[in-house]
Amino acid sequence: MYTSEKAPAKINLTLDVLYKRSDDFHEVEMVMTTVDLADRIELYLLDRDEIMIQSENRFIPNDERNLAFRAAKLLKERFKISAGVKIIIEKQIPVAAGLAGGSSDAAATLRGLNRLWQLGISTEQLAALGAEIGSDVSFCVYNSTALAKGRGEIITELPAPPSCWVVLAKPSQGVSTQSVYQSLPLDKVEHPDTIGMVEALKNSDYDGICSRLKNVLELVTLPKHPQVQQIKQQMLQSGADAVLMSGSGPTVFGLVKHESRAVRIYNSLRGFCEEVYIVRMLGSHQTLD
Ligand SMILES: C[C@](O)(CO)[C@H](O)COP(=O)(O)OP(=O)(O)OC[C@H]1O[C@@H](n2ccc(N)nc2=O)[C@H](O)[C@@H]1O
Numbered sequence: 191m192y193t194s195e196k197a198p199a200k201i202n203l204t205l206d207v208l209y210k211r212s213d214d215f216h217e218v219e220m221v222m223t224t225v226d227l228a229d230r231i232e233l234y235l236l237d238r239d240e241i242m243i244q245s246e247n248r249f250i251p252n253d254e255r256n257l258a259f260r261a262a263k264l265l266k267e268r269f270k271i272s273a274g275v276k277i278i279i280e281k282q283i284p285v286a287a288g289l290a291g292g293s294s295d296a297a298a299t300l301r302g303l304n305r306l307w308q309l310g311i312s313t314e315q316l317a318a319l320g321a322e323i324g325s326d327v328s329f330c331v332y333n334s335t336a337l338a339k340g341r342g343e344i345i346t347e348l349p350a351p352p353s354c355w356v357v358l359a360k361p362s363q364g365v366s367t368q369s370v371y372q373s374l375p376l377d378k379v380e381h382p383d384t385i386g387m388v389e390a391l392k393n394s395d396y397d398g399i400c401s402r403l404k405n406v407l408e409l410v411t412l413p414k415h416p417q418v419q420q421i422k423q424q425m426l427q428s429g430a431d432a433v434l435m436s437g438s439g440p441t442v443f444g445l446v447k448h449e450s451r452a453v454r455i456y457n458s459l460r461g462f463c464e465e466v467y468i469v470r471m472l473g474s475h476q477t478l479d
């Protein structure tokens with residue numbers, strides 16, 4: 191028996207950090223959505239009691255360190271499943287990019303195994319399980335547009351942004367999420383207008399969304415990685431309506447209404463940035479196929 195799931199990348203439309211908590215995480219408020227750059231997860235039932243990971247991507251681990259492995263292990267233990275599973279990960283999302291690739295693979299594994307092992311778990315329960323794997327996994331379980339609070343696991347779904355094009359550009363350096371959070375000077379943070387962003391989504395107000403893009407983690411990543419700022423400037427000069435770094439970085443995204451403009455930005459970035467993608471915004475429960 192076999193099933194497959196798509197695991198889309200996320201982008202942060204806002205990312206605010208409120209304070210440092212006693213558990214070493216930060217209290218956040220983030221508006222996030224999904225784009226149609228996606229990994230593909232294939233799940234094959236095994237008779238023997240084993241979790242196997244296969245991927246041709248040499249940057250991701252194929253053992254317990256893989257977040258998809260952890261998702262399968264968590265379900266197996268919690269629901270006392272004796273069968274095993276082979277997980278094949280076709281990676282499209284750049285690794286350590288701020289696009290939640292690993293979290294989305296874990297979430298897709300939870301959704302897929304819920305079906306394959308016929309567990310009947312609700313989306314809310316799956317998202318709660320996801321939070322045990324990582325802060326972004328709950329959002330990725332919903333696979334839509336949402337406000338995320340707490341350390342990222344308290345999810346309120348929102349309407350999808352109006353249809354537009356997204357240009358993604360990833361500088362060659364990877365970024366450690368943990369060190370970005372640890373280096374954030376909390377007294378210097380200028381907070382995003384999270385409530386305004388939520389309203390803009392509810393009103394399908396493209397200009398309102400563009401004017402409110404803000405990520406406080408840029409305060410740490412931009413000075414450390416000058417290429418991130420260069421890409422932002424290049425995207426704006428080439429006609430992006432708005433640009434922002436996603437997550438802890440270093441990937442930058444630019445929003446545009448028309449495909450021709452997206453192509454112009456793409457062409458202007460080729461040459462000084464190796465990984466550039468033109469994708470569509472996804473959103474609430476849109477299918478990826
Ligand atoms: C930057 C974002 O991707 C934005 O969506 C997330 O906040 C990070 O989500 P993630 O990569 O799933 O994060 P986790 O794997 O749970 O945590 C990695 C590390 O980031 C830091 N971390 C993460 C989330 C959070 N709310 N506060 C934190 O301080 C912690 O040091 C933690 O050890």
Ligand SMILES: Nc1ncnc2c1ncn2[C@@H]1O[C@H](COP(=O)(O)OP(=O)(O)OP(=O)(O)O)[C@@H](O)[C@H]1O
Pocket residue numbers: 249250251255256257258279284285286287288289290291292293295296326367437438439
């Ligand atoms: N299935 C997976 N796909 C990608 N990376 C994985 C996976 N499982 C574990 N990892 C590890 O997780 C680390 C971060 O990878 P990931 O691509 O999820 O980062 P990210 O996009 O910055 O995440 P986030 O936006 O949630 O902070 C990498 O060092 C990688 O080795």
